[in-house]
Amino acid sequence: MSGRGVDGDDRLDGDDDWRPTAPLENLKRRAELVGAVRRFFAERGVLEVETPALGAATATDLHLASLATSLSAPLASCAATLSAPLASDAATLSAPAAGGARRLYLQTSPELHMKRLLAAGSGPIWQLCKAFRDGEAGRRHNPEFTMLEWYRPGWDHHRLIGEVDELLRATLPGIVGGGPREQLTYRDAFLTHAGIDPFAADAQTLRSRAAELGVDVGAGSASWSREEWLHLLLAAVVEPRLGRGRPTFLLDFPASEAALARVRDGDPPVAERFEAFVEGVELANGYHELADAREQARRFAADSDARRRDGLPAAPADARLLAALEHGLPDCAGVALGFDRLAMLALGVDSIDQVIAFPIDRA
Amino acid sequence: MASFSTNQFRPGLKIMVEGDPCNIIDNEFVKPGKGQAFNRVKYRNLRTGRVNEKNIRSGDVFEGADVVDTDMQYLYKDGSGWHFMDPASYEQYMVSEAAMGDAQKWVKEQDICSVTLYNGQAISVTAPNFVSLKVTETDPGLRGDTSGGGSKAATLETGAVVRVPLFINVGDLLKVDTRSAEYVSRAKE
Numbered sequence: 197m198s199g200r201g202v203d204g205d206d207r208l209d210g211d212d213d214w215r216p217t218a219p220l221e222n223l224k225r226r227a228e229l230v231g232a233v234r235r236f237f238a239e240r241g242v243l244e245v246e247t248p249a250l251g252a253a254t255a256t257d258l259h260l261a262s263l264a265t266s267l268s269a270p271l272a273s274c275a276a277t278l279s280a281p282l283a284s285d286a287a288t289l290s291a292p293a294a295g296g297a298r299r300l301y302l303q304t305s306p307e308l309h310m311k312r313l314l315a316a317g318s319g320p321i322w323q324l325c326k327a328f329r330d331g332e333a334g335r336r337h338n339p340e341f342t343m344l345e346w347y348r349p350g351w352d353h354h355r356l357i358g359e360v361d362e363l364l365r366a367t368l369p370g371i372v373g374g375g376p377r378e379q380l381t382y383r384d385a386f387l388t389h390a391g392i393d394p395f396a397a398d399a400q401t402l403r404s405r406a407a408e409l410g411v412d413v414g415a416g417s418a419s420w421s422r423e424e425w426l427h428l429l430l431a432a433v434v435e436p437r438l439g440r441g442r443p444t445f446l447l448d449f450p451a452s453e454a455a456l457a458r459v460r461d462g463d464p465p466v467a468e469r470f471e472a473f474v475e476g477v478e479l480a481n482g483y484h485e486l487a488d489a490r491e492q493a494r495r496f497a498a499d500s501d502a503r504r505r506d507g508l509p510a511a512p513a514d515a516r517l518l519a520a521l522e523h524g525l526p527d528c529a530g531v532a533l534g535f536d537r538l539a540m541l542a543l544g545v546d547s548i549d550q551v552i553a554f555p556i557d558r559a
Numbered sequence: 560m561a562s563f564s565t566n567q568f569r570p571g572l573k574i575m576v577e578g579d580p581c582n583i584i585d586n587e588f589v590k591p592g593k594g595q596a597f598n599r600v601k602y603r604n605l606r607t608g609r610v611n612e613k614n615i616r617s618g619d620v621f622e623g624a625d626v627v628d629t630d631m632q633y634l635y636k637d638g639s640g641w642h643f644m645d646p647a648s649y650e651q652y653m654v655s656e657a658a659m660g661d662a663q664k665w666v667k668e669q670d671i672c673s674v675t676l677y678n679g680q681a682i683s684v685t686a687p688n689f690v691s692l693k694v695t696e697t698d699p700g701l702r703g704d705t706s707g708g709g710s711k712a713a714t715l716e717t718g719a720v721v722r723v724p725l726f727i728n729v730g731d732l733l734k735v736d737t738r739s740a741e742y743v744s745r746a747k748e
Contacts, residue, residue, distance in 0.1 A: 334588025414615040427594035471592050481592045
C-alpha cells in the first residue's frame with residue numbers, strides 16, 4: 197500500500213524521505229522509453245496534443261473517484277457558458293461554488309477533451325499526460341500517474357489492437373517476443389481460466405466458484421452483486437494468467453461494462469472494448485468509441501442515478517462532450533495505456549515506486 | 560476502539576477479522592481496469608498464529624483490535640500453564656500452551672518475553688530474539704574442528720533441537736536466534 201523504498205524498505209520515515217524512490221538509472225531508462233513512444237507516433241503521422249488536466253466535468257464511471265479543486269477567479273465567459281442551453285437534461289455543467297469559485301476536476305483520463313478535438317476535425321491524435329484517480333495507491337497504482345492515450349479516426353478496435361501490439365513489441369522487445377498476440381473474449385477468458393460462464397452465472401454461483409478456487413473474501417461478501425464477483429474473479433484469478441510470454445487482448449466485455457464503448461447487438465450484446473495484458477499486468481483499455489450523443493447522455497444519466505443510489509459523490513457529466521457528439525464524432529477507436537506500468541515491464545520491476553521519482557507518500 | 564478503512568491498512572496495524580485480533584502483514588491494492596477495487600490483505604491471526612489472505616472490497620471498514628504488546632518476565636510453568644509477570648505492575652498472567660506456541664521451545668525462567676494482551680488476556684508470546692541455552696545432548700565434539708565445515712543435531716536444556724557445528728559439546732552454552740531457530744555462536748556463562 198505505502199511506497200516502497202529503493203531497497204524494498206517499507207519505512208518512509210526518517211530523514212531520507214526527500215529522496216526519489218526510483219533509482220536515477222531507472223529514470224534515465226524511463227526517459228528513453230518516452231523517446232521511443234514519441235518516435236513511434238511521429239513515424240505514423242499521429243499528432244501530439246495537450247489537453248487540460250483541470251476540467252469542468254469528469255468521468256462518471258462508478259469505479260473512478262475524481263479529485264477536485266476550486267478556481268477562485270471565475271472566467272469572464274463563465275456566466276454566459278452556464279446559461280447556454282444544455283445538450284441534454286442529463287448533463288450539467290459544474291455549478292459555481294460559493295463566493296463565485298468554480299469547482300474543477302483533475303482529469304481521470306484525457307478522454308473527454310481528446311474526443312472534442314476529434315469532433316473538431318483533428319485527425320489521429322496522441323498524448324502523454326498526467327491523470328488522477330482518488331484512492332488508487334498500491335504496487336501498480338499511484339493516485340497521480342502518467343497515461344498514454346491515442347485515437348484513430350476511421351479505425352475500429354480490431355485495427356487498433358494491431359497497433360497496440362506493435363507499440364508493445366517496439367517498447368518491450370524482450371518480453372512480448374514469445375509469439376503472436378493472443379485474442380480472447382471475456383467469456384472465453386473466464387471459461388478457460390476460472391471455469392465459469394460470466395454471462396450465465398448468478399452471484400451465488402460466482403461466489404461458490406470463488407471459494408472453490410481458493411479466493412478468500414471478507415465477511416461483507418454475502419451482499420456482493422454479480423458484477424462485484426465478476427470483478428473479483430477477473431482481478432484475482434483471470435488477469436494474473438493473461439499475457440504470459442506474449443500480449444493477451446481481452447475482447448467483447450459485457451454490455452454493462454461498456455463505459456464509453458459501442459455495444460454490439462447479439463445474444464448477449466457485448467461492448468466493443470478491449471484490454472491489453474502483459475505478464476499478468478493490465479496495461480491498456482480501448483474502445484470502438486461511442487459516437488451517439490443520445491446514447492452517451494443516457495449512460496451519463498444512468499451513472500448519475502447509480503452514484504446517487506450508492507451514496508457516491510456526484511460527477512457532473514460533460515455537456516461540452518455531448519455537444520461535440522451532437523456535432524459529430526468521426527467513427528474512431530481509442531486506447532489509454534498506463535505508461536508507468538509499461539516502464540515497470542520494460543525495466544523488470546514489480547513496484548510503480550521504482551519508475552516514478554516521488555510517489556504519493558513522498559509527493 | 561477506532562475503525563480503519565482499507566486505505567489506512569499498513570503492515571503492523573491490528574484489526575478484528577471474524578472475531579479474532581489480527582496483525583496486518585501486507586496489503587495490496589488490486590483493481591480490474593474499470594471495475595470494483597479490492598484490497599488483498601495478508602494477516603496473521605494473533606490467537607491461532609495462522610497467516611491468511613483475504614480479498615476485501617476497497618473502502619470497507621474494520622474495527623481496530625485492542626491489542627497491546629507488553630514485556631513480561633517468565634516465572635514458572637505448572638499444570639495450568641505458563642506464568643508471566645508484568646514487572647511494572649507486578650500483575651501475573653497465565654498463558655495457555657496454544658498461546659505459548661513456539662516460544663515454549665526457547666524460554667527459561669527469568670527471561671523477558673513480549674506478551675500480547677487482547678482484552679486483558681494473554682493470547683501470544685514472543686521469545687527474546689536471542690537466548691543462551693545449554694546443550695544437554697549431542698554427539699561428541701570433534702576436537703580442533705572449528706572450521707564450521709559440517710553440522711549435527713544438538714538438544715538444548717529446554718528440549719529444542721538445533722543444528723550446530725561439529726565442535727560443540729554437551730554442557731556448552733549456545734547463543735540461538737529464536738526467529739530462525741538457528742545456532743549463532745558459543746556464549747559465555
